[in-house]
Amino acid sequence: MMKSRRLWRRATPLLTAGALVLAVAACSSSGGDSASQSEASASAPAASASAGNPTGTLRLGYFPNLTHAPALFGTGQGTLATDLGSGVKVEQKTFNSGTQESEAILSGAIDAGYIGPNPAINLFTKSNGQEIRIISGVTLGGAGLVVKPDITSAAQLKGKTLATPGLGNTQDVALRYYLQQQGLKTDVNGGGDVNIRPQDNSVTVDAFRSGGIDGAWVPEPTLSTLVAAGGKVLVDEASQWPGGKFPTTLLVVRTDYLKKNPEIVKRLVKANLDAINALNADPAKGQTAVNAALLKLSGKQLKPNVIGPAWKRLTFTADPAASAFFTAADHAVSLGLVKKKSLDGIFDLTALNSLLSADGKPAVATQ
Numbered sequence: 137m138m139k140s141r142r143l144w145r146r147a148t149p150l151l152t153a154g155a156l157v158l159a160v161a162a163c164s165s166s167g168g169d170s171a172s173q174s175e176a177s178a179s180a181p182a183a184s185a186s187a188g189n190p191t192g193t194l195r196l197g198y199f200p201n202l203t204h205a206p207a208l209f210g211t212g213q214g215t216l217a218t219d220l221g222s223g224v225k226v227e228q229k230t231f232n233s234g235t236q237e238s239e240a241i242l243s244g245a246i247d248a249g250y251i252g253p254n255p256a257i258n259l260f261t262k263s264n265g266q267e268i269r270i271i272s273g274v275t276l277g278g279a280g281l282v283v284k285p286d287i288t289s290a291a292q293l294k295g296k297t298l299a300t301p302g303l304g305n306t307q308d309v310a311l312r313y314y315l316q317q318q319g320l321k322t323d324v325n326g327g328g329d330v331n332i333r334p335q336d337n338s339v340t341v342d343a344f345r346s347g348g349i350d351g352a353w354v355p356e357p358t359l360s361t362l363v364a365a366g367g368k369v370l371v372d373e374a375s376q377w378p379g380g381k382f383p384t385t386l387l388v389v390r391t392d393y394l395k396k397n398p399e400i401v402k403r404l405v406k407a408n409l410d411a412i413n414a415l416n417a418d419p420a421k422g423q424t425a426v427n428a429a430l431l432k433l434s435g436k437q438l439k440p441n442v443i444g445p446a447w448k449r450l451t452f453t454a455d456p457a458a459s460a461f462f463t464a465a466d467h468a469v470s471l472g473l474v475k476k477k478s479l480d481g482i483f484d485l486t487a488l489n490s491l492l493s494a495d496g497k498p499a500v501a502t503q
Contacts, residue, residue: 190399191223197237197249200230200433202357202446203275203385204250205426206411212429215414219407224400230433232336234305241268241390247397248389248404250274252306253461254468256388261477269394269484272405273456273500274385274412278449279307281314281371282344282362283351290318290370294329299343299352303334304473306384306464310373311353313467324473341365355384356446357438364441374449381451382460394484402487405454409491412452423447454488455500462503 196216198207210216211228220226229246231237234255240246241259248271259268287293293315300308303324311332312322321328333349337358343349345365352362353371363369374380387408394401415422423443431437438446468474483502492499 189221189223190397190403192397192400193225193227194220194248194397194400194404195227195229195246196404197229197231197240197246197251199232199237199250200430201355202426202438202443202450203278203355205415205422205450206274206408206452207250208426208429208433209415209422210407210411212432213411213414213425215410216404216407219410220400220403224403233302235302241388244390246390247393248387248401250385251388253383253386253464254304254306254309256386256482257465257468257479259388260479260482265478265481266391268388268482269391270386270456270482271389271394271401271484272387272408272454272488273383274387274408274452274454276381276383276451276453276455276457277374278356278359278384278446278451279310279354279373279382280359280369280449281311281351281353281373282359282367283370285366285368287350287370290315290320293318293350294320296350297331297333297348299333299335299340299349299354301334301337301340301354301358304468305334307353307355308332308334309464309468309471309473310376312471312473314353314371314376316471356449357442359449360442360446363445364439372449377460377463381457382464383457384450386456386461398487402490405487406491409454409488412454415452419447454492456483456485458483458500458502 196207198204200208211226217226229240231240234252237246237249237251238255238259241249242263256268256270281298287296298311300311302308315322315330320330322330322332326332335343337354340349340352340354341358341361344352344362344367351367351370352358354362359369373382387405389401389404427437427443462479465479469476485500485502489499
């Protein structure tokens with residue numbers, strides 16, 4: 137079980153809307169082609185101050201990926217537009233990596249986005265806590281280590297080549313920490329007891345099938361795709377966390393956009409909540425809707441033997457599992473991948489907890 141050194145200061149919720157040393161870490165992707173519904177300009181548009189009927193533009197980023205299912209459902213089924221209201225124009229842009237999306241956020245090309253924990257940490261620390269706030273959880277779980285069938289123990293990983301979605305990304309840190317706990321050394325140049333090869337998930341699938349790699353620590357649906365290609369799950373990452381809970385996707389917003397457009401942001405959080413509730417209420421309908429969105433965005437759909445098992449490993453929830461979030465940051469520090477940085481203030485769950493309170497539900501913790 138992963139143990140936190142608690143090197144990072146705990147975040148406290150902001151009551152008012154107000155670097156990692158490693159390069160921006162790549163978040164997991166499905167490997168589908170990037171699709172953009174509109175070109176986003178570099179400056180964030182201001183919205184009407186009227187909470188009753190806000191007007192403005194929201195430029196939203198996400199991946200064509202199962203771990204971003206609430207975004208795919210909300211945009212594909214029209215619930216996002218409904219919750220935002222007729223006065224808000226939504227410009228959607230999809231990305232294939234956290235690196236791409238982080239660059240878009242830093243440049244001001246998008247206002248909010250669905251993104252992985254490590255890229256979110258990078259954005260926050262690189263800007264000295266000024267650039268973004270995490271405003272809601274999205275997805276927990278759905279990652280692990282898939283290997284060739286003849287590998288049955290961690291000891292057999294010595295001398296093997298394993299892939300991750302990107303150097304220093306959420307799954308890359310998870311794999312390196314796991315290997316460290318097993319007494320196996322790694323380095324960022326591919327040396328050590330286990331050779332780790334960061335690469336796009338679509339490349340990983342082909343490399344696994346051809347024998348170019350022995351396994352990979354990846355998110356869904358790549359995990360289930362590798363299993364369908366003949367691999368087996370050696371480590372389900374859920375087994376490494378208390379209660380099996382660890383964040384895979386979070387919803388973030390640029391801080392200046394939050395300050396200027398608090399009502400639009402609150403409605404975005406509500407749209408995310410509504411999508412999560414819909415996916416949990418009718419999983420079969422949710423899978424169909426998300427697969428249809430994937431087809432539209434990337435030209436590809438997931439087969440039943442992939443989307444079914446993958447869906448079961450994912451938990452859609454607005455709870456960002458903050459405790460695990462900070463523990464994952466500690467792991468990156470313990471690996472020497474990043475320097476100790478303060479994460480104080482990275483969470484602003486004011487809008488989320490206000491909505492939950494209105495529904496008679498308990499508030500979400502930020503530590």
